[in-house]
Amino acid sequence: MARITQLTVSTPSRPGVLARICSTLAGAGVNLSGICAAEVGGRGKIRMVVSDPGKAKKALADAKIRSGEEPALLLTLEDRPGTVAQIAQRLAAARINIKCAYATTPAGAGGSAQIVVVVANPDKAERALG
Numbered sequence: 001m002a003r004i005t006q007l008t009v010s011t012p013s014r015p016g017v018l019a020r021i022c023s024t025l026a027g028a029g030v031n032l033s034g035i036c037a038a039e040v041g042g043r044g045k046i047r048m049v050v051s052d053p054g055k056a057k058k059a060l061a062d063a064k065i066r067s068g069e070e071p072a073l074l075l076t077l078e079d080r081p082g083t084v085a086q087i088a089q090r091l092a093a094a095r096i097n098i099k100c101a102y103a104t105t106p107a108g109a110g111g112s113a114q115i116v117v118v119v120a121n122p123d124k125a126e127r128a129l130g
Contacts, residue, residue, distance in 0.1 A: 001129060004071075004073070004074045007047070007049075008067060008069070009046045009048075009068075028059035030052050030056045032048055034048065034116050035047070035102075072122070077113050078112060083113070088101075099120065
């Protein structure tokens with residue numbers, strides 16, 4: 001388990017916004033390793049894990065795209081049914097609310113998967129997950 005930084009961008013939900021954000025990061029040489037984009041009530045919320053959060057924040061600011069950051073946990077888990085359920089149950093038992101989670105899995109069966117988990121208290125979550 002690693003502690004990482006998740007960047008967030010709240011923006012109007014309209015065509016081309018995600019393309020502009022991703023192009024800005026690409027132009028700055030920042031790689032995306034995780035992304036979750038959703039629309040809620042006409043607003044877009046984009047959550048990202050990037051190769052260089054500081055460089056990404058500067059590139060976004062230079063492009064007049066406001067971003068925030070928050071701590072997140074990056075878990076490497078066995079890629080099999082029920083693994084995420086076990087993690088969620090352990091956090092629930094410790095009374096830790098999951099604000100957001102998104103995952104990547106390898107191509108094909110087996111191996112490992114990575115999940116980004118954002119919680120209000122990362123220290124407590126790390127203790128709960130051991």
